Amino acid sequence: QVLASGEGTVAPILRYVGLRLPEAVSMLIPIAALLAGLLAFAELARHRELVVIFSAGMSRLRLVIAALPVAFLIAGIQFVIEDQAVPFAAKELRRWGIGDDDPHTSQTFAWIHLDGDIVRYRPLATGEDGPRLVQVTIYRRDADGALIEAIDADRAVYEPGGWVLYDGHRAAGGQIPTQRFDRLRWSGGPDPSLLAEANAPPGTRPLADLAAIVALGGLGDYPPYVYRLALNERLVRPVMTILLVILGVALVHPLPRRGSVGIFIATGAALGALCWTAAALLTSIGELGLL
Numbered sequence: 001q002v003l004a005s006g007e008g009t010v011a012p013i014l015r016y017v018g019l020r021l022p023e024a025v026s027m028l029i030p031i032a033a034l035l036a037g038l039l040a041f042a043e044l045a046r047h048r049e050l051v052v053i054f055s056a057g058m059s060r061l062r063l064v065i066a067a068l069p070v071a072f073l074i075a076g077i078q079f080v081i082e083d084q085a086v087p088f089a090a091k092e093l094r095r096w097g098i099g100d101d102d103p104h105t106s107q108t109f110a111w112i113h114l115d116g117d118i119v120r121y122r123p124l125a126t127g128e129d130g131p132r133l134v135q136v137t138i139y140r141r142d143a144d145g146a147l148i149e150a151i152d153a154d155r156a157v158y159e160p161g162g163w164v165l166y167d168g169h170r171a172a173g174g175q176i177p178t179q180r181f182d183r184l185r186w187s188g189g190p191d192p193s194l195l196a197e198a199n200a201p202p203g204t205r206p207l208a209d210l211a212a213i214v215a216l217g218g219l220g221d222y223p224p225y226v227y228r229l230a231l232n233e234r235l236v237r238p239v240m241t242i243l244l245v246i247l248g249v250a251l252v253h254p255l256p257r258r259g260s261v262g263i264f265i266a267t268g269a270a271l272g273a274l275c276w277t278a279a280a281l282l283t284s285i286g287e288l289g290l291l
Contacts, residue, residue: 018089019089019092019093019096020089021089022081022085022086022088022089023086023089023090025081025085026078026081026082026085026086029074029077029078029081029241030078030237030240030241030244030272030276031272033071033074033241033244033245034244034245034247034268034269034272035269036245037067037244037245037246037247037248037268038247038248038251038264038265038268038269039265040248041248041249041251041252041264042248042252042261042264042265044252045252045253045254045261045264046261048254050252050254051254053254054254060249060250063249064246064249067245067246067249068242068246070245071241071242071245071246072242074241074242074245075238075239075241075242075245076238078237078238078241079234079237079238082234082237083206083207083234084206086204087204087205087206087209090200090201090204091197091200091204094197094200109121109122109135110122110123110198110199111221112195112198112199112219112220112221113218113219113220113221113222113223113224114188114189114190114216114217114218114219115188115216115217115218115224116140116141116142116143116145116217117138117139117140117141117188118138118139118141119136119137119138119139120135120136120137120139121133121134121135121136121137121156122134122135131157131158131192131195132155132156132157132158133155133156133195134154134155134156135154135155136151136152136153136154136155136156136165136168137150137151137152137153138150138151138153138186148172149170149171149172150170150171151165151168151169151170151171151184152168152169152171153165153166153167153168153184154166154167154168155167156186156189158189158192161185162185162186162187162189163185163186163189164183164184164185164186165181165183165184165185165186166182166183166184167181167182168180168181168184169181170184188216190212190213190216190219191212193209194209194212194213194216194219197209198219198220199220199221200220201222202220202222202226202227202229202230203230203233205230207231207234207235210227210230210231210234211231213227214227214228214231223289225286225289225291226286226287229283229286229287229291233283236279240275240279243275244272244275247268247271247272248264248268251264251267251268251271252264
């Protein structure tokens with residue numbers, strides 16, 4: 001697909017690698033941070049520099065505080081990449097239609113969950129009167145999922161104050177249409193910027209979008225709890241990186257014996273791997289809705 005899009009030139013390959021790079025870097029940063037922290041404190045211990053540091057009256061807590069600026073810098077870089085670069089790259093891949101990132105705009109209709117409602121519409125466009133959807137159908141449901149009302153509209157236009165439906169009809173409980181309307185305010189309609197990528201995977205959305213979707217009660221093909229999980233994961237991953245950076249302070253011994261430096265690095269790497277495994281397991285359980 002990549003080669004075909006560039007008619008045999010190398011440019012699409014470079015573009016593809018560049019768009020995949022942010023995701024790869026975001027995965028490597030915690031690993032690199034852990035290993036860098038372990039090696040740094042191992043070197044301090046091997047050259048007996050920790051003996052001098054602790055003899056001068058510095059406690060492990062103060063050593064942790066001294067390492068925090070570097071840890072926060074690494075975590076900040078990781079957050080920016082995951083919150084800005086990864087969503088941008090994923091969006092470009094969807095537009096490009098490469099691999100599994102085929103754009104939803106090729107579909108005849110888009111379906112989204114919006115709080116308890118289900119909405120069907122043709123993909124977002126921009127008209128003279130502002131962002132609009134065409135052939136909109138809104139299925140309103142109660143807390144048990146039973147259909148309360150079906151609303152069909154020729155179009156929905158985003159105006160100051162929210163969405164407005166035009167030229168449609170309403171039917172209570174899915175019955176034969178009983179009420180026509182020329183103009184109807186769509187209460188609870190989402191921001192147009194969210195609809196532009198309504199069915200994008202939650203993990204490829206910026207934090208601001210995730211917070212807005214959680215406040216709405218859901219959006220797109222995914223259940224609401226998946227967006228809450230993605231929001232929490234976005235906030236927790238940099239925190240975990242900070243903890244991994246300072247893990248070496250808790251494990252290192254100021255007077256290492258022969259071979260103990262290798263054991264220290266291996267123990268730290270094992271604990272880091274345990275943390276990643278536990279995080280991946282909890283994420284998988286959360287995606288199943290079991291948390």
